[in-house]
Amino acid sequence: MGLTDRELWTAVHGMILWTIFLLGFAAGLAGLWNLRPECVAVAGMPRQLRRLLSGLWVAAAAAWAAVLTGTFVLYPWYRARPPEGANLANYPRAYLQANPEFAEWHDGMEWKQQVAWLAPILATAVAYVAMRYGLGLAVEAKIRRTLMILLTVAFLTSGVAAFVGSFINKIVSMH
Amino acid sequence: METENTALTNGAAAAAILASAIGACALGALTAVSEVVASLRPLLAFYPPAGPLSGRAALAVLVWLAAWACLHASWKERQVDFSKIFIWTLILLAGGLIGTFPPPFEELGEMLRSMR
Numbered sequence: 001m002g003l004t005d006r007e008l009w010t011a012v013h014g015m016i017l018w019t020i021f022l023l024g025f026a027a028g029l030a031g032l033w034n035l036r037p038e039c040v041a042v043a044g045m046p047r048q049l050r051r052l053l054s055g056l057w058v059a060a061a062a063a064w065a066a067v068l069t070g071t072f073v074l075y076p077w078y079r080a081r082p083p084e085g086a087n088l089a090n091y092p093r094a095y096l097q098a099n100p101e102f103a104e105w106h107d108g109m110e111w112k113q114q115v116a117w118l119a120p121i122l123a124t125a126v127a128y129v130a131m132r133y134g135l136g137l138a139v140e141a142k143i144r145r146t147l148m149i150l151l152t153v154a155f156l157t158s159g160v161a162a163f164v165g166s167f168i169n170k171i172v173s174m175h
Numbered sequence: 176m177e178t179e180n181t182a183l184t185n186g187a188a189a190a191a192i193l194a195s196a197i198g199a200c201a202l203g204a205l206t207a208v209s210e211v212v213a214s215l216r217p218l219l220a221f222y223p224p225a226g227p228l229s230g231r232a233a234l235a236v237l238v239w240l241a242a243w244a245c246l247h248a249s250w251k252e253r254q255v256d257f258s259k260i261f262i263w264t265l266i267l268l269a270g271g272l273i274g275t276f277p278p279p280f281e282e283l284g285e286m287l288r289s290m291r
Contacts, residue, residue, distance in 0.1 A: 067232070
């Protein structure tokens with residue numbers, strides 16, 4: 001049983017790239033949380049910092065790859081116009097709009113596609129600041145807290161994208 | 176021999192953080208405006224199969240990078256009032272999150288068109 005092109009790209013986008021982002025986010029948030037003055041003196045902190053930076057850059061790269069594949073590979077398939085008499089199940093946007101009970105999911109899709117772009121922008125900013133300041137962030141509490149907020153907003157926007165995307169895929173899968 | 180000042184100011188962080196919020200707000204503003212003014216949508220379809228999303232995203236990324244470059248150039252060696260930057264970051268991020276939700280702006284656009 002093989003995967004079609006569309007199923008493969010959907011899996012890469014939704015299951016692989018956003019999962020990698022989630023792992024990087026978790027490592028990044030935990031790392032930033034632990035980057036406090038009382039923790040910096042602990043032996044092994046430089047190694048933890050390297051892990052934190054790797055996590056943040058991996059999260060940023062995965063978020064970029066996810067929004068690029070989502071926008072330029074999957075979204076054109078989602079919004080393709082069906083020819084006259086076509087089976088709408090192969091045209092997700094048309095299918096959702098043609099069924100009143102699912103029409104609101106199209107609004108959700110429109111939101112998901114825009115808001116997901118915030119994740120890579122915010123994650124890149126967080127990764128850059130963490131790289132530039134390194135252990136110095138331990139004494140810059142305001143900056144560190146702001147980075148954690150930005151990273152959390154990036155996570156929430158990707159969460160919206162994942163939630164809406166998975167439900168739409170449940171209603172009308174791309175084959 | 177010159178000594179290098181290794182103390183980091185907060186300007187570079189403020190620039191990166193504020194620029195990301197400016198990019199987010201730009202995405203929200205582009206989405207909201209192009210939903211209200213329907214004639215803008217074809218202009219934003221840089222990659223037609225993806226529709227106006229391609230232009231909104233590309234322009235928002237450009238705004239983000241340009242804002243980052245400008246702010247970084249002017250703040251990288253300065254100590255800035257980070258509390259103000261934090262407040263502006265939250266305001267711009269909220270604007271971005273609100274603007275990226277198209278349905279209210281679509282309805283507003285339709286209402287304005289029906290009034291003409």
